[in-house]
Amino acid sequence: xxxxxxxxxxxxxxxxxxxxxxxxxxxxxxxxxxxxxxxxxxxxxxxxxxxxxxxxxxxxxxxxxxxxxxxxxxxxxxxxxxxxxxxxxxxxxxxxxxxxxxxxxxxxxxxxxxxxxxxxxxxxxxxxxxxxxxxxxxxxxxxxxxxxxxxxxxxxxxxxxxxxxxxxxxxxxxxxxxxxxxxxxxxxxxxxxxxxxxxxxxxxxxxxxxxxxxxxxxxxxxxxxxxxxxxxxxxxxxxxxxxxxxxxxxxxxxxxxxxxxxxxxxxxxxxxxxxxxxxxxxxxxxxxxxxxxxxxxxxxxxx
Amino acid sequence: xxxxxxxxxxxxxxxxxxxxxxxxxxxxxxxxxxxxxxxxxxxxxxxxxxxxxxxxxxxxxxxxxxxxxxxxxxxxxxxxxxxxxxxxxxxxxxxxxxxxxxxxxxxxxxxxxxxxxxxxxxxxxxxxxxxxxxxxxxxxxxxxxxxxxxxxxxxxxxxxxxxxxxxxxxxxxxxxxxxxxxxxxxxxxxxxxxxxxxxxxxxxxxxxxxxxxxxxxxxxxxxxxxxxxxxxxxxxxxxxxxxxxxxxxxxxxxxxxxxxxxxxxxxxxxxxxxxxxxxxx
Ligand code: SF4
Ligand code: SF4
Ligand code: SF4
Ligand code: SF4
Numbered sequence: 208x209x210x211x212x213x214x215x216x217x218x219x220x221x222x223x224x225x226x227x228x229x230x231x232x233x234x235x236x237x238x239x240x241x242x243x244x245x246x247x248x249x250x251x252x253x254x255x256x257x258x259x260x261x262x263x264x265x266x267x268x269x270x271x272x273x274x275x276x277x278x279x280x281x282x283x284x285x286x287x288x289x290x291x292x293x294x295x296x297x298x299x300x301x302x303x304x305x306x307x308x309x310x311x312x313x314x315x316x317x318x319x320x321x322x323x324x325x326x327x328x329x330x331x332x333x334x335x336x337x338x339x340x341x342x343x344x345x346x347x348x349x350x351x352x353x354x355x356x357x358x359x360x361x362x363x364x365x366x367x368x369x370x371x372x373x374x375x376x377x378x379x380x381x382x383x384x385x386x387x388x389x390x391x392x393x394x395x396x397x398x399x400x401x402x403x404x405x406x407x408x409x410x411x412x413x414x415x416x417x418x419x420x421x422x423x424x425x426x427x428x429x430x431x432x433x434x435x436x437x438x439x440x441x442x443x444x445x446x447x448x449x450x451x452x453x454x455x456x457x458x459x460x461x462x463x464x465x466x467x468x469x470x471x472x473x474x475x476x477x478x479x480x481x482x483x484x485x486x487x488x489x490x491x492x493x494x495x496x497x498x499x500x501x502x503x504x505x506x507x508x509x510x
Numbered sequence: 511x512x513x514x515x516x517x518x519x520x521x522x523x524x525x526x527x528x529x530x531x532x533x534x535x536x537x538x539x540x541x542x543x544x545x546x547x548x549x550x551x552x553x554x555x556x557x558x559x560x561x562x563x564x565x566x567x568x569x570x571x572x573x574x575x576x577x578x579x580x581x582x583x584x585x586x587x588x589x590x591x592x593x594x595x596x597x598x599x600x601x602x603x604x605x606x607x608x609x610x611x612x613x614x615x616x617x618x619x620x621x622x623x624x625x626x627x628x629x630x631x632x633x634x635x636x637x638x639x640x641x642x643x644x645x646x647x648x649x650x651x652x653x654x655x656x657x658x659x660x661x662x663x664x665x666x667x668x669x670x671x672x673x674x675x676x677x678x679x680x681x682x683x684x685x686x687x688x689x690x691x692x693x694x695x696x697x698x699x700x701x702x703x704x705x706x707x708x709x710x711x712x713x714x715x716x717x718x719x720x721x722x723x724x725x726x727x728x729x730x731x732x733x734x735x736x737x738x739x740x741x742x743x744x745x746x747x748x749x750x751x752x753x754x755x756x757x758x759x760x761x762x763x764x765x766x767x768x769x770x771x772x773x774x775x776x777x778x779x780x781x782x783x784x785x786x787x788x789x790x791x
Pocket of ligand 2: 283304
């Protein structure tokens with residue numbers, strides 16, 4: 208990429224950036240298949256991955272890392288063996304059993320609560336920033352891609368999601384792109400809330416199963432809390448037509464935009480194995496349906 | 511001896527391996543279902559449940575008569591579970607990690623340690639297995655305290671414990687594998703499962719826990735897993751094929767080692783091998 212620090216000419220450029228977040232509540236609904244298809248279909252956009260626990264999108268995008276930096280998620284206790292008088296106070300107080308009998312702190316277990324350092328009589332324990340993951344900016348065949356990797360036994364946090372989005376926004380400004388497509392975090396907890404705050408548009412991918420519907424309703428309500436009117440699409444709609452109908456009815460009643468149905472298609476798994484987007488892999492019914500959804504989104508986003 | 515069975519990604523067959531191992535062992539086993547968000551080993555083992563216990567976590571109990579609203583507790587709590595606003599003190603129980611800091615540091619001794627229920631532990635018996643499972647209450651953020659409580663329950667030391675771990679690499683998993691003598695990583699031949707297997711193995715290496723791999727739903731095309739393991743000198747203990755008979759038994763909730771003697775022998779062999787390796791350490 209040859210762009211330099213070309214200062215943003217007009218402030219209003221920033222307000223024009225659309226952030227489309229794709230979420231699903233529960234895992235396994237095919238969210239990544241859909242996000243990666245959008246990567247194939249959309250032009251002039253930044254892709255961002257906030258589903259840091261799953262590697263799927265990463266595998267399809269095949270990123271070539273161009274910039275990496277550490278992500279500081281919190282603090283961890285560091286014990287200075289030379290100062291320590293082995294009184295055992297810290298071992299007794301640590302509620303996470305992170306300090307072992309040899310006065311070494313087993314880092315993955317430390318929650319960074321700082322109780323030990325507060326009570327150590329000789330101040331042998333200090334609290335230091337801990338690197339909980341890495342954030343990457345990469346080049347891909349679909350354009351720039353912002354993604355992250357968490358360290359071992361680190362939980363996905365709202366903080367990391369916020370950081371990924373910030374990076375994506377900056378990249379969009381630098382490239383003068385007006386669209387960011389984000390693979391949102393699973394669940395309904397803190398990371399999802401962090402990905403919704405400030406989003407322009409939300410697409411919810413659901414499937415016609417009881418747990419799928421349950422989770423869809425929760426993320427619809429969550430989006431509405433952020434004054435975002437989400438759109439919904441059903442993946443694998445044909446595995447249970449009756450429940451699919453129920454989802455559509457729900458959308459109708461709650462004035463949620465219903466954007467379409469996607470069939471159960473083994474090509475989606477095959478494309479994943481071949482590390483390709485479904486658009487690259489096949490031109491069947493699934494690809495056509497997803498193109499239809501994309502066109503509606505383009506209209507909604509006015510891009 | 512304690513053997514943990516983990517997988518990284520969910521749905522690879524971690525529970526299947528745990529129960530078949532327990533049923534094939536040929537000796538008395540303690541079985542701990544530590545997948546506290548969705549404990550489902552009981553569906554296959556069908557234990558007679560004998561009693562339950564409530565699992566609790568510590569929380570601060572604030573006596574506002576003593577509190578001077580100095581704000582020291584809120585300042586200390588790095589999890590932001592306490593807030594002092596004017597003449598009011600707020601506690602957010604979902605954010606509290608029970609670190610004990612606030613009641614230890616409160617200069618007025620206005621905070622004492624209280625308890626809050628966050629799940630249940632069930633005890634049962636079936637055949638040679640003494641069964642235990644933990645279940646997190648709906649809406650709770652993290653279940654590591656339940657797993658810790660389960661692991662701390664005293665037992666006869668010559669019994670072998672099999673621990674069905676939670677999926678993922680969370681603090682709850684860390685509690686489940688902590689100080690276990692051997693860990694089995696269950697994987698399947700897919701990119702994501704392979705990725706998660708590598709992370710699990712890295713973690714086990716760091717915690718110095720001896721381990722081996724079981725490949726489930728094998729299609730005969732998993733040389734990438736085999737190559738990786740042989741490079742890292744990690745044993746592949748067993749390869750379970752993607753097989754119609756096994757899948758059918760699974761959907762009916764029948765552990766396949768009960769129905770197919772060949773598999774019972776295979777599980778017994780790896781069980782013996784693990785126990786032997788544990789003794790020689
Ligand atoms: S409290 Fe301080 S001095 Fe005592 S054992 Fe811990 S680190 Fe060492
Ligand atoms: S900071 Fe907290 S969790 Fe970490 S070692 Fe100290 S007391 Fe234990
Ligand atoms: S530290 Fe104690 S006195 Fe101060 S605000 Fe907290 S509870 Fe009140
Ligand atoms: S126990 Fe620890 S986490 Fe809970 S409120 Fe007190 S300081 Fe915060």
